[in-house]
Amino acid sequence: MNQTGEPLLDVRGLCAGYGASMVLEKLDFSMGVEAVAIVGRNGMGKTTLCDTLVGFLPSSDGQISLRGRRVDGLAPERIARMGIAYVPQGRRLFPSLTVDEHLAMLARGTRNKRWTPEAVYELFPRLAERKRHSGGNLSGGEQQMLAVGRALLLNADLIVMDEPSEGLAPTIVDVLVDAVHHLVDEGVAVLVVEQNLRAAVRMAHRQLVMVSGAIEAQFAGDELLTRPDLQRRYLGVGTAKEEIQ
Numbered sequence: 001m002n003q004t005g006e007p008l009l010d011v012r013g014l015c016a017g018y019g020a021s022m023v024l025e026k027l028d029f030s031m032g033v034e035a036v037a038i039v040g041r042n043g044m045g046k047t048t049l050c051d052t053l054v055g056f057l058p059s060s061d062g063q064i065s066l067r068g069r070r071v072d073g074l075a076p077e078r079i080a081r082m083g084i085a086y087v088p089q090g091r092r093l094f095p096s097l098t099v100d101e102h103l104a105m106l107a108r109g110t111r112n113k114r115w116t117p118e119a120v121y122e123l124f125p126r127l128a129e130r131k132r133h134s135g136g137n138l139s140g141g142e143q144q145m146l147a148v149g150r151a152l153l154l155n156a157d158l159i160v161m162d163e164p165s166e167g168l169a170p171t172i173v174d175v176l177v178d179a180v181h182h183l184v185d186e187g188v189a190v191l192v193v194e195q196n197l198r199a200a201v202r203m204a205h206r207q208l209v210m211v212s213g214a215i216e217a218q219f220a221g222d223e224l225l226t227r228p229d230l231q232r233r234y235l236g237v238g239t240a241k242e243e244i245q
């Protein structure tokens, strides 16, 4: 919330889907300048929510507001300019462009703005060492850092990340967790979809559980991690030790 009590992002009664098949069913949530995780079983609509928030998928009903301004119905480029950046699953980088070139492409017009390629290199020193490597030659973790760096160069108020820890080594997940905390300290909100519950809990103090296209429950801190009964009920996992990474 800001000083006027208005949330950064407010989602009300959001409905979206593919043709006749509705996936998001009157979904509600709001968030301030904080990190919030969306967790849930496969196929519950998490990626559909991300795609709808950033305008890749049109909503069929409901509202999405960023600092009180409606963004639903706008084109993705417009939503990005208004302050929502997307780090999609799979990262979508250009295999033949170098790290520097990826960042330079978005750095135009970043004068006097908080996030510059230099600031991204400071946040991820590993990327600075790889400046001249092409996207196709980066490790999964480096690709993820570059994808987050690109989103930062849009000087967004909110970054939506879909499964950022997927396929990454634990030490690289640690770097991402630190980066998310740093971003929030810098005033950038992060909405992160995560299958990895441990990573979700470490990145975000507040976790929303998505069931069949709606937010069914909300947890804070590490309660979900320590409660196998809740994991079974909401995430469909067996025992915490066996299945939570």
Ligand SMILES: Nc1ncnc2c1ncn2[C@@H]1O[C@H](COP(=O)(O)OP(=O)(O)OP(=O)(O)O)[C@@H](O)[C@H]1O
Residues within 6 Å of the ligand: 018, 023, 040, 041, 042, 043, 044, 045, 046, 047, 048, 049
């Ligand atoms: N392009 C599409 N066309 C039709 N149906 C789709 C499309 N993308 C996703 N779906 C369906 O929408 C539902 C929600 O999928 P979504 O990918 O949003 O779930 P998810 O919670 O992100 O799961 P996962 O973690 O497996 O990606 C699923 O039933 C899926 O089959």
